[in-house]
Amino acid sequence: MQGMMMDRPLLISAILQHAVRSYGEVEVVSRDGDRPLFRYTYGAMARRVNRLANALRDAGVSAGTRVATLAWNDYRHLEAYYAVPGIGAVLHTCNPRLHPAQLAWMLNDAEDSVLLFDPAFLPLVEAIAPHCPHLRKYVVLDTALPERTTLANLLSYEQWIGEYNETFAWPEFDERQASGLCYTSGTTGNPKGVLYSHRSAVLHSLVLSNAQALGLSSADTVLPVVPMFHVNAWGLPYAAPLNGCRLVLPGARLDGASLFDLIESEKVTFSAGVPTVWLSLAQHMEKHGVSPTTMRRTVLGGSAVPETMIRTFAEAFDVEVRQAWGMTETSPLGTIMARPAHDANACVESNAHVATSQGHAVFGVELAIAGPDGKRLPHDGQSQGELLIRGPWIASGYLNHEAKPLIDGWFATGDVATIDASGNMRITDRIKDVIKSGGEWISSIDLESAAMAHPEVALAAAIGVPHPKWAERPYLYVLRRPGSSLDATTLSAFLTTRIAKWWVPEGIEFVDELPLGATGKVQKQILRQRAHATGETDADAAHAVARS
Ligand code: AMP
Secondary structure (H helix, E strand, O other): OOOOOOOOOOOOOHHHHHHHHHOOOOOOEEEEEEEEEEEEEEHHHHHHHHHHHHHHHHOOOOOOOOOEEEEEEEEHHHHHHHHHHHHOEEEEOOOOOOOOOHHHHHHHHHHEEEEEHHHHHHHHHHHHHHHOOOEEEEEEEEOOOOOOOOOOOEHHHHHHHHOOOOOOOOOOOOOOOEEEEOOOOOOOOOOOOEEEEEEHHHHHHHHHHHHOOOOOOOOOOEEEOOOOOOHHHHHHHHHHHHHHOOOEEOOOOOHHHHHHHHHHOOOOEEEOOOOHEEEEEEHHHHHHHOOOOOEEEEEEEOOOOHHHHHHHHHHHHHEEEEEEEEHHHHHHHHHHHHEOOOOHHHOOOOOOOHHHOOOOOOOOOEEEOOOOOEEEEEOOOOEEEEEEEEOOOOOOOOOOOOOEEEOOEEEEEEEEEOOOOOOEEEEEEEEHHHHHOOOOOOOOHHHHHHHHHOHHHHHHHHEEEEEEOOOOEEEEEEEOOOOOOOHHHHHHHHHHHHOOOHHOOOOOEOOOOOEOOOOOOOOHHHHHHHHHOOOOHHHHHOOOOOOO
């Protein structure tokens, strides 16, 4: 017997319509280049989204057309987040930090027809335009056209949408239709396009908001620091209006001082970003002896969150850190460490191992781990294997790729993890980053976290270097905190108090900076090349005493 409920499609346009009806007066605040903060309400935003939808339609954008963006987190980008999928087209958010050749490759792979971009990216767009034959219209997200440009068919956003009506009737279509496109940051080979659907985006937003996930409500002022070009800013541009949250968009200024100013001036209660950005926020607050007055909760993810960061935010700044795990292919929310305060098992003091894990799967997501032979491993908190995932917002394929990435209906993540009996998942490594020493695995994440527990270490990255006896040994790159003269012998001695002796790195090298990728993660392939070039891969060097 079938249920007798209406079969209404889950569409992104419904999120904004809901926000207008229920939270029409709630404010959106946005950085606007170097101008003063821009402010409007969801009601006013929706009217501009309607204008953009009319303008796009008139420009021939229809169901399935790919519209690309190259923009920071600001209000015009937010408008595109609704207008483009709302009319059935696909929003392809591109990362401006990528190499121009890679960017052009993605625009061609996606066959983007229209590109909306921030004025600061004009030189970049001019450089790639001759290599992108599918692009037929360019829109600079500004009030006027630049004085000079080599781009034909360039429009200014404000002049363009200003000519259109501020009412629009949102079409209804199959909720499985594509809504968004984001390329994986893939370190080898070409990046692959992950195609989200309206259904996946809406379901993801609903679950993301749960108390046991981000816990969003209309009492929150949300600051998405995670870029809108990286996995849809973790879904916050959809989840915030859905829950009536006030939304604050930080633009391009993501240094600690600028973020702190915005958090304070706009009374932000909730924010989300990658640990490297939060490191600069913490350093700013420590240096100036300040802490946030209203921000009480933050979600960090994208790479492992060191225990010290969780402790510092909780103890020094009274901010709860919820660590989340996900990927471009998982929309991104897969798991989150969001246990209630009364759950003693999840408190850093009593069980740091659990409290610093990547947490439990959110509703809708299932996890498993498998050994190299594909056999399932027990959820005993000990057995390590490749993390498998499935659920309604997990990718089942890639754009323009025939081959399906699924194994028996599960997506193989390339991450190595353990899962304990109560469902807590802990990432120990990427498969390619695991250090295999004497047949045993050393978790580069745990080693880095142990090093970052030293008060003078800002950031650490561990790689494996070849060794004649043990196959591989760990080698650690360390970025000291400003003013520190920490040496390798002292750090090694500190590490022996926190990790097994055989985990202590063969070499420790202090660096002035660590190479960060376009999404703020340490690029270990560059460190491996550097180690190779400086001879650290040679057996003798690997035996060398720690250097400083
Ligand atoms: P991306 O697709 O660029 O978002 O990268 C996804 C990858 O980032 C995952 O497969 C993990 O390797 C890593 N990652 C994301 N969140 C975490 C986390 N909380 N802890 C450890 N690694 C993470």
